[in-house]
Amino acid sequence: MVETSTVDPWHALADPTRREVFARVARGQGSVTEIARDLPVSRPAVSQHLRVLLDARLVDVRRQGRERLYQPRLSGLDGLRRELDSYWNQTLSTFKDVAEQAYEPTAAPPEGAP
Amino acid sequence: MVETSTVDPWHALADPTRREVFARVARGQGSVTEIARDLPVSRPAVSQHLRVLLDARLVDVRRQGRERLYQPRLSGLDGLRRELDSYWNQTLSTFKDVAEQAYEPTAAPPEGAP
DNA sequence: GCCATGCGTAAGTAGTAACTTACGCATGGT
DNA sequence: ACCATGCGTAAGTTACTACTTACGCATGGC
Structure with a gap:
């Protein structure tokens, strides 16, 4: 076993304590004992x-x-950044669609699942 | 009560199903029934x-x-983006610190908790 | 007024996951 | 060789959460 199993980064950062652990590590490398001291x-x-x-x-x-x-x-x-950027752009795009739809309520603008 | 209680966006997007719900909404507005049809x-x-x-x-x-x-x-x-950017920059900064430390193992470079 | 559609909420359940303590293995100093 | 330090893992408990079905309320068409 080469440890192929991976974990969803969203899930990894969802827990507040674990996010604090990561934030601490991001701030500067440290040993387990050092990190645990602050938590x-x-x-x-x-x-x-x-x-x-x-x-x-x-x-x-x-x-x-x-x-x-x-x-x-x-x-x-990196994966989180890409996914978040995608959501961001899609949100902006959906804003536009909804705004356009407001002017022409009869026509059917692009939807998520036509 | 004006519903002041808020939810951590990290937690909100951590669940795979809920993230799919959000992704669907981001792709284009929709009613509950429409969204549920795809899931x-x-x-x-x-x-x-x-x-x-x-x-x-x-x-x-x-x-x-x-x-x-x-x-x-x-x-x-927006909050997620800012937090993620912060982690990204801190990670780059920590890279630098660790690399510098490799050349001067005696001196104590900036750590997370000095 | 009446039925259909659309949706939120309540109640109950099963699975997950975050924590604790206890233990065991490796490394380094003396 | 021995003890201290540093850490990962196992086992067990508790709390949460994502889901289901059942129900009730509002809106719109006839």
Whole structure:
């Protein structure tokens, strides 16, 4: 097993605690113990959150002596950015359609599922 | 009560089904029944998802005859964009810090929590 | 006035997931 | 060789949440 299973980045960042863990890592690399010190949860909980963030490709690890240093990763964020941009543009486009429809309520403007 | 309670947009888009509901609405306004037709869940389920999306300021409603037309809303997306951008920039910055640290392992570069 | 359409909400249920404590393995210093 | 530090994982519990069916209210056409 090469660990092909992946995790939805949306799901990974949905949990407030886990998002704080990621925010902390994004701010600067750190060990599990360091990260857990700033948070109101136990160290194992942080470990489990980091596991999910790893599977979502939002963070990376590397050993340094006894510590495991976590740092943020662009790969997971990239997909989110693209998807969010798509929603943004579609929203603007739908605004236009609705506005046009307001002037010609009889004609049928482009809908999501014609 | 003026419904001040709000919902975390991250949480709102974390559920796959709810994200599909939003994607459908973003693609073009539609009634609940129309939206539910494309999805493998019941109409009440879609209603409940739309309620969450409303509370997250990701969609808007307006009555038109007997129907309630849902359309996407920028307000909820905007916060997500800003937060995501922040993570993106912090990640780039942390990359730089880690790279610099690799050349001078003795000095202490800027960390998240000094 | 009456029936059909469209929709929100209530109630109940099953699955998930976030946390805790306990444990075990590896690394580094002495 | 030994102990301390750092961490991941297992097991168990509790809380949440996404879904279903059933119901009730409003709007529009006849």
